[in-house]
Amino acid sequence: MKIRTRLTILFTFITATILLVFASIILISARENREKEFYALLKKEAITKANLFFNAKVNSKTLQNIYRNNRETLNEVEVAIYTTSFHLLYHDAVDIDVVKETRPMIDEIAKKSEIQFYLNDWQVIGIKYKFQEKEYIVTAAAYDGFGYIKLNNLLKTCIIVFIISILLLYMIGRFFSKKAFEPIVKMTDKAKTISATNLDLRLYTNESKDEISELATTFNKMLNRLENSFDSQKQFVSNISHELRTPLSAIIAELELSTHKERNNDEYKVVILNTLQDAKKLAKLSNSLLDFAKANYDPSEIAFKQVRIDEILLDARQQVQKSNPSYNIAIHFESDFEDDYQISINGNEYLLNVAFINLFENGCKFSETKQSKVIVSLEKEKIILQFIDNGIGILEEDLKHIFKPFYRGLNKIYADGNGIGLSLTQKIILLHKGTISVTSDKKSGTIFTVELYHGIKNAID
Numbered sequence: 383m384k385i386r387t388r389l390t391i392l393f394t395f396i397t398a399t400i401l402l403v404f405a406s407i408i409l410i411s412a413r414e415n416r417e418k419e420f421y422a423l424l425k426k427e428a429i430t431k432a433n434l435f436f437n438a439k440v441n442s443k444t445l446q447n448i449y450r451n452n453r454e455t456l457n458e459v460e461v462a463i464y465t466t467s468f469h470l471l472y473h474d475a476v477d478i479d480v481v482k483e484t485r486p487m488i489d490e491i492a493k494k495s496e497i498q499f500y501l502n503d504w505q506v507i508g509i510k511y512k513f514q515e516k517e518y519i520v521t522a523a524a525y526d527g528f529g530y531i532k533l534n535n536l537l538k539t540c541i542i543v544f545i546i547s548i549l550l551l552y553m554i555g556r557f558f559s560k561k562a563f564e565p566i567v568k569m570t571d572k573a574k575t576i577s578a579t580n581l582d583l584r585l586y587t588n589e590s591k592d593e594i595s596e597l598a599t600t601f602n603k604m605l606n607r608l609e610n611s612f613d614s615q616k617q618f619v620s621n622i623s624h625e626l627r628t629p630l631s632a633i634i635a636e637l638e639l640s641t642h643k644e645r646n647n648d649e650y651k652v653v654i655l656n657t658l659q660d661a662k663k664l665a666k667l668s669n670s671l672l673d674f675a676k677a678n679y680d681p682s683e684i685a686f687k688q689v690r691i692d693e694i695l696l697d698a699r700q701q702v703q704k705s706n707p708s709y710n711i712a713i714h715f716e717s718d719f720e721d722d723y724q725i726s727i728n729g730n731e732y733l734l735n736v737a738f739i740n741l742f743e744n745g746c747k748f749s750e751t752k753q754s755k756v757i758v759s760l761e762k763e764k765i766i767l768q769f770i771d772n773g774i775g776i777l778e779e780d781l782k783h784i785f786k787p788f789y790r791g792l793n794k795i796y797a798d799g800n801g802i803g804l805s806l807t808q809k810i811i812l813l814h815k816g817t818i819s820v821t822s823d824k825k826s827g828t829i830f831t832v833e834l835y836h837g838i839k840n841a842i843d
């Protein structure tokens with residue numbers, strides 16, 4: 383069932399219940415009032431007839447005639463007068479005699495002074511009446527025809543008004559809920575048209591700060607984020623295929639060329655060396671991509687433990703120099719450390735090693751001397767690592783882009799690469815809740831500053 387229908391039914395049901403309670407209270411109070419008023423009327427009639435009988439000395443025949451005449455048109459009250467010893471003094475109509483008075487009834491009236499009760503639909507009242515110091519018992523009974531007709535009319539009116547109100551309420555409820563849900567229906571229709579091919583579409587938002595407009599704005603913001611990440615995914619995939627295609631095309635071309643005619647051993651050697659170089663590039667790219675994927679894992683899936691930064695730096699230096707014997711890397715400690723804690727952080731050894739290798743390699747490959755240096759400063763809360771080279775530097779306009787995946791600066795002609803290294807390094811440092819920044823100068827070279835904190839218990843905290 384749609385929320386709109388559910389709300390309309392709920393609204394109608396609640397209002398109907400309130401109306402029902404309201405009408406019931408009115409009907410009950412009208413019923414009680416009728417009963418009270420009629421007993422009061424009976425009492426008045428009983429006293430009047432007794433006054434006529436005792437004080438005015440109107441004779442019984444006349445009183446009975448009045449009763450019989452009035453009875454034709456009105457619901458005349460039937461009155462009887464008894465002595466306290468159950469002796470009948472007067473009766474409006476002995477032949478009709480609705481209230482069959484008995485001795486116990488007379489005694490009860492004498493005892494209580496007044497009683498009221500129903501006899502079928504007739505209301506009966508019995509009272510004590512005093513005349514010349516003597517007590518008499520007067521009973522009066524009548525059927526409140528007008529009162530019941532009035533009550534029935536009120537009931538009918540209530541039922542009709544109730545039914546009409548329910549119908550009206552349902553229609554009004556439907557109308558307003560339709561109006562209230564119109565923007566949501568529009569949003570749903572629009573959202574149905576948004577797919578991967580037209581992620582640029584946005585939901586309509588108005589100026590008002592209502593909940594629906596807020597929902598549309600939030601949804602649009604989510605679409606912005608989705609569009610951005612979708613675009614960068616597309617960009618990433620096309621960059622990867624481009625990076626893969628270049629060495630692959632080179633390998634294919636090289637091998638095809640070598641098969642065109644018979645060649646000597648030296649020529650084959652050159653072909654093999656060239657293809658080996660391209661294959662290494664491919665292997666490096668695939669390793670970088672693998673590391674990139676690892677750094678993008680859910681942080682809770684990456685193992686963190688206390689690791690010594692000096693050991694990781696030494697390890698990284700060894701690996702870089704092993705694969706590039708011409709590279710020269712120096713590690714310099716600004717101050718001595720007294721305990722392990724000062725040189726340790728909570729981190730992932732493998733990923734930090736990858737980050738340091740990238741920074742060492744970049745420093746060496748972008749400088750003529752193939753030299754790179756890291757200065758380690760130990761502070762109370764953090765370890766500061768400055769990766770310094772006296773190389774060609776990074777152009778001002780490249781500085782803000784170098785951490786983007788696959789971005790290579792204008793100086794890329796100087797050295798081979800795939801543009802993943804720095805973005806991967808930044809991801810790793812951020813994963814460790816650290817910071818990385820860069821300053822560069824054409825003359826003096828480049829400094830990458832990495833700050834890693836001791837206090838980080840777990841990078842995902």
Ligand code: ADP
Pocket residue numbers: 740744745746748771773774775776780784789790791792793794798799800801802803804805828
């Ligand atoms: P790659 O080194 O494979 O090109 P990176 O992501 O490691 O990719 O670096 C991105 C770009 O940043 C490089 O292409 C280069 O332009 C610039 N860069 C990085 N480190 C240095 C450095 N030490 N000296 C000069 N330029 C650098």
